[in-house]
Amino acid sequence: MQSDNVINISIKEFFWSVLEQWKPVLLVGLAFAVVFPLILSLKDKKDASDRAAAQAQYAGLSRYELLDKLDEDSRHDVLTAAYQASIISSIDNYNANSLLSHIDINNAKTLHMRWVVLDSDMSPEIASSYCALLSDPVTSDAVRKGLGDAFTGIDEVYIKELIKLENEGSSFDVQVYIPQGADEEGLHNALLGRVEDATGSLNGKIGPHRLVSVLDETVYTGDPELAEQIINRNNSLELLRDTYRTELLTFSDLQINILNSLNSGEDVSVPSEVTSNITVFTAGRIVIGFVIGVFIYVFVLLMLVLFSSRLQTGDQLNKSYRIRLLGKSSRYGYKGIGSFIHSKLVYNLHNKAYQGDEVTDSIISSVVQNCRFNEVDALSFVVTGDIKDSKRIEKIAGKLKKAAGITVQVVRGDITDKDLGNAGAVVLCVEQNVTGYKDIQSVLELCGVYDRPVIGGICLL
Secondary structure, three states, X not given: OOOOOOOOOOHHHHHHHHHHOHHHHHHHHHHHHHHHHHXXXXXXXXXXXXXXXXXXXXXXXXXXXXXXXXXHHHHHHHHHHHXXXXXXXXXXXXXXXXXXXXXXXXXXXXXXEEEEEEOOOOHHHHHHHHHHHOOOHHHHHHHHHHHOHHHOOOOHHHHHOOEEEXXXXXXXXXXXXXXXXXXXXXXXXXXXXXXXXXXXXXXXXXXXXXXXXXXXEEEEEOOHHHHHHHHHHHHHXXXXXXXXXXXXXXXXXXXXXXXXXXXXXXXXXXXXXXXXXXXXOOHHHHHHHHHHHHHHHHHHHHHHHHOOOEOOOOOHHHHHHOOOEEEEEOOOOOOOHHHHHOOHHHHHHHHHHHXXXXXXXXXXXXXXXXXXXXXXXXXXXEEOOOOOOOHHHHHHHHHHHHHHOOEEEEEOOOOOHHHXXXXXXXXXEEEOOOOEHHHHHHHHHHHHHOOOOEEEEEEEO
16 A cells, blocks of 8 residues: 655656656756856856955055954964965975985985095094085085086085085095086096195195095995985975965965965055956856756756655556556657657657557456456446546447457546446556546545455556
């Protein structure tokens, strides 16, 4: 027995119903393909106008005066973000210009030279003095020139990063990472010349000594500690960049403008007018609008089906009311606006199996078999609900009497004892999407009162 709380829906029937209404679906989709971009363009214009109005009220104020217009928390957030931006910019600039950033620091080509100080009671002190003296800008300039013309414009700080000086006892080491494209021979000669100059200088200041070269080679080496520093710096940069981007998501337009002016060093510019160069129709907006329109139409159609109080498919007679479905009969009968909404081509394609005289003969055969099984020779065809095409029911009733000699009475409207009195059984005649569940329930209850069995049902499509 059908429950009022059960939602009846056939996915297959709903799918065909959508296909059948392809013309209104298409029209609604095209309408939204036009309306949706227009709505977005109006919103864009309003946002642009609001931004311009918000900026115009601060015309003539410097970025520092604008900062005073913010509350304490907002001002603190802007200054913090500006500081973060300066750090990010500084590290990005370093990574772009540092020669170490473009070298595999774990396996870098390195010029390694070592000297030992002899013939002096102060050899350890002199070796230490060499390291101190070779740490000056003169050495960096000599290395830059030795690397070749491609490195002429490199700042001293980035050249100095390539040089590593160490001393142990009476010896000192000079290591220089060799960037790609450097003049290795020129670098070697430049370092030898610089050490010779340093020897002459220290001879005069500290005293005579002898310098002996014990190592002079080009090898692939690395500095794990320096590599770890670079990795940690880059990881910190990415974390800072993510924090900065997240912070900007909470900023107002005014905060963004002030921040940009602090980063650029220029005061906030105020537009003289709202830009009119706003694109209305784009491929993306048109497609999205069309999809939204189709979705809305299908969604409304689904809601109508879900909350409908009418029979969605003839199969529900058996599933919900345990009434055997004796057959389905289909004929396209839409007129006027209904013929536009419901495609005749799709309707006939879907219901082709339920059209024609062969279908009528099949229904009659099923009715006859049920009558013989139940030993019934008189039937009442009870038309349930506001079925418009009742001629098909009368046609089936007439053929039934002619073919099998079974008396059939077609009953419409209110059923009385007289209507069922001469009938041995009842056949329920319903129409898909027309007959209501309550109509079926009322007929079944009435048949129960008059003790008339319902031997089957016929569904019109």
